[in-house]
Amino acid sequence: MNPQLSPYPTTIFFEVTNHCNLRCLRCAMHGKDAVMRRPLGHMPKSVWKAAIREIGEWPTPVSVLTHGAGEPLLHPEILDILGFCKSFANIQVGFLTNGMLLTADISKALIDMGIDWIAMSIDGIDPVWHKKLRYPSDLRRITDNLENFLRIRQLRKNIPKVLLNMVMHPEIIDQGPKFVKLWIDRVETVMLAHCRIPPSSKRWPDTPSPRQACILPYQQMVIAQDGRLLMCCEDFDCQHSPGRFPEQKLLDIWQGSFLNKIRRYHQSGKWDAIPLCRDCDSWADGLDPVIEEDKVQGIKKTVRVSQTIYEKI
Ligand SMILES: C[S@@+](CC[C@H](N)C(=O)[O-])C[C@H]1O[C@@H](n2cnc3c(N)ncnc32)[C@H](O)[C@@H]1O
Numbered sequence: 182m183n184p185q186l187s188p189y190p191t192t193i194f195f196e197v198t199n200h201c202n203l204r205c206l207r208c209a210m211h212g213k214d215a216v217m218r219r220p221l222g223h224m225p226k227s228v229w230k231a232a233i234r235e236i237g238e239w240p241t242p243v244s245v246l247t248h249g250a251g252e253p254l255l256h257p258e259i260l261d262i263l264g265f266c267k268s269f270a271n272i273q274v275g276f277l278t279n280g281m282l283l284t285a286d287i288s289k290a291l292i293d294m295g296i297d298w299i300a301m302s303i304d305g306i307d308p309v310w311h312k313k314l315r316y317p318s319d320l321r322r323i324t325d326n327l328e329n330f331l332r333i334r335q336l337r338k339n340i341p342k343v344l345l346n347m348v349m350h351p352e353i354i355d356q357g358p359k360f361v362k363l364w365i366d367r368v369e370t371v372m373l374a375h376c377r378i379p380p381s382s383k384r385w386p387d388t389p390s391p392r393q394a395c396i397l398p399y400q401q402m403v404i405a406q407d408g409r410l411l412m413c414c415e416d417f418d419c420q421h422s423p424g425r426f427p428e429q430k431l432l433d434i435w436q437g438s439f440l441n442k443i444r445r446y447h448q449s450g451k452w453d454a455i456p457l458c459r460d461c462d463s464w465a466d467g468l469d470p471v472i473e474e475d476k477v478q479g480i481k482k483t484v485r486v487s488q489t490i491y492e493k494i
């Protein structure tokens with residue numbers, strides 16, 4: 182079955198920066214065998230303001246994720262960017278962070294402006310392994326930051342939602358169940374993500390066959406910090422850019438010939454014609470997940486190709 186093209190993207194990865202304050206071991210952007218070669222920078226105000234304004238004028242709900250190949254809290258204007266997103270009724274906004282810069286002041290500001298969700302990357306429960314895998318992160322500091330955030334939001338109707346993401350590196354795979362148990366009653370969602378090993382970072386361990394068309398070019402837009410669009414969130418190094426903002430309008434790029442050609446390849450099963458797609462398993466994340474409900478423990482478990490998601494029922 183072919184995916185349906187959304188007239189407007191439903192999800193936008195909005196890379197406010199590709200700088201990072203950590204060097205996580207297997208990060209495809211900043212780790213030991215990183216594949217990202219494009220220049221580093223913070224998205225300039227001339228780009229972020231105009232892009233959010235255009236998105237805010239669309240007549241459909243859009244989920245904007247203000248992260249990409251870096252740490253969003255490093256952007257000096259991150260609070261302005263999120264606040265501007267919140268000024269448009271059709272934009273739902275949140276971001277993934279490594280938590281090192283989530284101070285009490287930043288937490289208060291995020292909660293007060295009413296961002297919709299925040300996700301934190303925490304790899305397990307052991308500080309020694311954590312530092313080795315997410316160098317030079319400090320598990321105690323990010324746990325304190327998270328605890329503080331949870332305390333402050335308790336006073337504000339438990340908004341924004343909090344999600345945690347643990348990567349199941351081979352060295353800490355046994356910590357997965359303990360991590361879920363530790364956090365599941367405190368946050369809305371706990372995710373255990375399969376570990377991808379660069380440089381073949383686009384493979385998942387249990388990808389089913391036969392291959393199908395990928396939904397990403399039909400639903401997702403990715404805007405890099407320099408205004409270039411990426412073909413999808415797997416185009417880490419911007420090898421296939423469909424256009425550049427603000428030289429072109431976002432919607433013109435979405436409806437333009439480059440992305441339509443990619444979609445035609447997928448519709449006709451010729452994904453191997455695109456080198457990025459040939460070596461990527463992320464199409465399988467669009468398949469229906471396996472959902473199990475454990476009513477005794479009150480937990481819903483959603484199994485996707487890339488990750489398993491745990492939520493309180
Ligand atoms: C590129 S980061 C960007 C946001 C932010 N800097 C952070 O770490 O949360 C996106 C996510 O990829 C995860 N990640 C890093 N290396 C990974 C790997 N080898 N396999 C799977 N996920 C990985 C990170 O833990 C993080 O949750």
Ligand code: SF4
Pocket residue numbers: 201202203204205208209210211212250251252279315
């Ligand atoms: S904090 Fe995020 S972007 Fe930075 S090195 Fe780690 S996974 Fe990569």
